[in-house]
Amino acid sequence: MTAPLRASARYLLLSVAALAAILPLLWTLSTSFKTQVQTQTYPPAIIPGHPTLSNYTGLFAAGGGFVSSALTSVAVAAAATVLVLCVAFPCAYALVRMRPHGRRALILVIMLAQTVPAIVFVIPLYSLSLKVGLYDTTVLLVLVYAGFLTPFATILLTAFVRRLPVEVEEAALVDGASRAKLLLRVVLPMMRGGLATAAIFAALYAWNEFLIPVILAGDFTRPLTIFVASFVTQKTIEWGPLTAAVSLILLPVVVVVLSLQRHLVTGLTAGSIKG
Amino acid sequence: MATALAKVTSRAGAPGGQAPRRAQGGRAQRWAGAALTGPVWVLLAAVILAPLVVAIYTSLTNDNLAAAGPTQFVGGQNYHSQVLQGSFWQSAGITVIIMAGSLLVQIPVGYVLARALLHPLRGRAAFRAVIALPMMLTPVAVGLMWRFFADPDLGVIRAIAAGLHTSSNPNLLGTPWEALVLIVVVNSWINIPFVTLVLLAGMIGIEQELFEAAAVDGAGWFQVERRITIPMLGPALAACCVLRMAADYRMFDLVYTITQGGPGTSTLNLSMLAYQQSMVYFEIGRACAIAVAMAILALPAYWLFAKVTRA
Numbered sequence A: 001m002t003a004p005l006r007a008s009a010r011y012l013l014l015s016v017a018a019l020a021a022i023l024p025l026l027w028t029l030s031t032s033f034k035t036q037v038q039t040q041t042y043p044p045a046i047i048p049g050h051p052t053l054s055n056y057t058g059l060f061a062a063g064g065g066f067v068s069s070a071l072t073s074v075a076v077a078a079a080a081t082v083l084v085l086c087v088a089f090p091c092a093y094a095l096v097r098m099r100p101h102g103r104r105a106l107i108l109v110i111m112l113a114q115t116v117p118a119i120v121f122v123i124p125l126y127s128l129s130l131k132v133g134l135y136d137t138t139v140l141l142v143l144v145y146a147g148f149l150t151p152f153a154t155i156l157l158t159a160f161v162r163r164l165p166v167e168v169e170e171a172a173l174v175d176g177a178s179r180a181k182l183l184l185r186v187v188l189p190m191m192r193g194g195l196a197t198a199a200i201f202a203a204l205y206a207w208n209e210f211l212i213p214v215i216l217a218g219d220f221t222r223p224l225t226i227f228v229a230s231f232v233t234q235k236t237i238e239w240g241p242l243t244a245a246v247s248l249i250l251l252p253v254v255v256v257v258l259s260l261q262r263h264l265v266t267g268l269t270a271g272s273i274k275g
Numbered sequence B: 001m002a003t004a005l006a007k008v009t010s011r012a013g014a015p016g017g018q019a020p021r022r023a024q025g026g027r028a029q030r031w032a033g034a035a036l037t038g039p040v041w042v043l044l045a046a047v048i049l050a051p052l053v054v055a056i057y058t059s060l061t062n063d064n065l066a067a068a069g070p071t072q073f074v075g076g077q078n079y080h081s082q083v084l085q086g087s088f089w090q091s092a093g094i095t096v097i098i099m100a101g102s103l104l105v106q107i108p109v110g111y112v113l114a115r116a117l118l119h120p121l122r123g124r125a126a127f128r129a130v131i132a133l134p135m136m137l138t139p140v141a142v143g144l145m146w147r148f149f150a151d152p153d154l155g156v157i158r159a160i161a162a163g164l165h166t167s168s169n170p171n172l173l174g175t176p177w178e179a180l181v182l183i184v185v186v187n188s189w190i191n192i193p194f195v196t197l198v199l200l201a202g203m204i205g206i207e208q209e210l211f212e213a214a215a216v217d218g219a220g221w222f223q224v225e226r227r228i229t230i231p232m233l234g235p236a237l238a239a240c241c242v243l244r245m246a247a248d249y250r251m252f253d254l255v256y257t258i259t260q261g262g263p264g265t266s267t268l269n270l271s272m273l274a275y276q277q278s279m280v281y282f283e284i285g286r287a288c289a290i291a292v293a294m295a296i297l298a299l300p301a302y303w304l305f306a307k308v309t310r311a
Helices: A003-031 A054-060 A066-097 A103-115 A119-132 A138-163 A166-174 A179-190 A192-208 A211-216 A224-233 A239-259 A261-266 B002-013 B027-058 B077-084 B088-118 B124-131 B139-149 B156-163 B176-204 B208-216 B221-232 B234-249 B253-258 B270-280 B284-297 B299-310
Strands: none
Touching (some): A003 A239, A003 B088, A003 B124, A003 B176, A054 A066, A066 A103, A066 A138, A066 A179, A066 A192, A103 A138, A103 B027, A103 B299, A119 A211, A119 B027, A119 B270, A138 A192, A138 A211, A166 A179, A179 A192, A192 A239, A192 A261, A211 A224, A211 B270, A224 A239, A224 B139, A239 A261, B027 B284, B077 B088, B088 B124, B088 B176, B088 B234, B088 B270, B124 B176, B139 B176, B139 B253, B176 B234, B176 B253, B208 B221, B221 B234, B234 B299, B253 B270, B270 B284, B284 B299
């Protein structure tokens, strides 16, 4: 192939791929502005004749459950992300620099958590949580989300700890800094990039999580994923509200993915499997 | 990340090997380190280890949340009835079909896209950003989105098929094979960006001189792919395949939202089967047997996974 031909072939290919990535999202967004009647017409109109916000206002109306689900999603994702960072950061540091007792066993457990399908843990957690009285509580969701995200966050952070210059830490120790001080004042600031990457992935996964809440969340702690999935089990699916809810769930993810791609590529392989 | 874990494990496996870089051997130091790992131990003990033990034990009982009687120990009965005779193997077959189909679509398409993005091109950054968009999108929401497109009465897929003047009125959700194809397509839609970006990162690592030398020697594109790109990309390709297979093996969200396992049981994969037994029929004992068998069936994959993350 000649050079110009090759370039046009690449343009064609990339354009098709870009359209395939974005058209389904635009179609969903467009449908979310259609009225009930318009969503029930066949063939569907590409752009709604008289766009309406009724699907969105309907979602936010009292008693619909959308707002409380959104609050649950935000609260659980935020709390789980903070918890994951708090436990995984010191652990990753210790694993790399301090040869802690029980290291081999811990690595084995982390590998186990990464490779065994999550449903193996979630089904017994259901009966366990019923026994302990934690079923359908925010605390349970935060703990389980955090537990499932900690292995990947720990693995990701060990990679970042390893890249730190050990000389800086040595100098601080010579100057008489304690381990705790070293960790908080010296290592933590140098790890900002790694912690940001881990936080983005943890938050996205927590936001997207479905298997854990579909088994462990009841009526009081339904995150958005459960809220939106409940549409399909009804007799007639109301596509207007459904596409509006789908658009609202995806919006923050799209914003994060577009603005923070640099971070995402770093954590890509570590993040691909999480329980 | 891959190398990170590899180094941690390899050092753990070879204590006599590379000397620790710093005063890591000190007894007090090792206990201090253990204290720092403490919170992770507690969390994983509660969420991973305890449930695993409970799962294995429960799989040997007739635990049923809907039954009034006390739970009894039944030995291997659940494994006999659910795994050896039940629908386990049919679901395993469906799981394998979904995994294989997804791999066959995702790896070649991801490879071609990564190749198209490799060399400088006007607008390359924008293309990459848009193509990567579906990567981290909420699977449940994406599943519902495609469930909507595939709706037999109103869906856009029907409209497109009608526009192409096909005589049939496609009902993807009502026919076994077409439902499977739909799941593979949606799964690929979300995950091709991942494959593309990982392979692209691998390709960027290949030395540019190799391509230039090949161009000077007048190598055709097929030769360049076969002799340079694919061999040099070996580890990245292997990692992609293993990571995608491991993730697709446990696929749940998409099946739940697109087909709910239907029509009939034609898309009921292993995760969905275990879910049904536990949350629809409340047969916790049987569900645990299926889940444990699912974990055991994946044992060869653990070995592969460890190998790939070590590379």
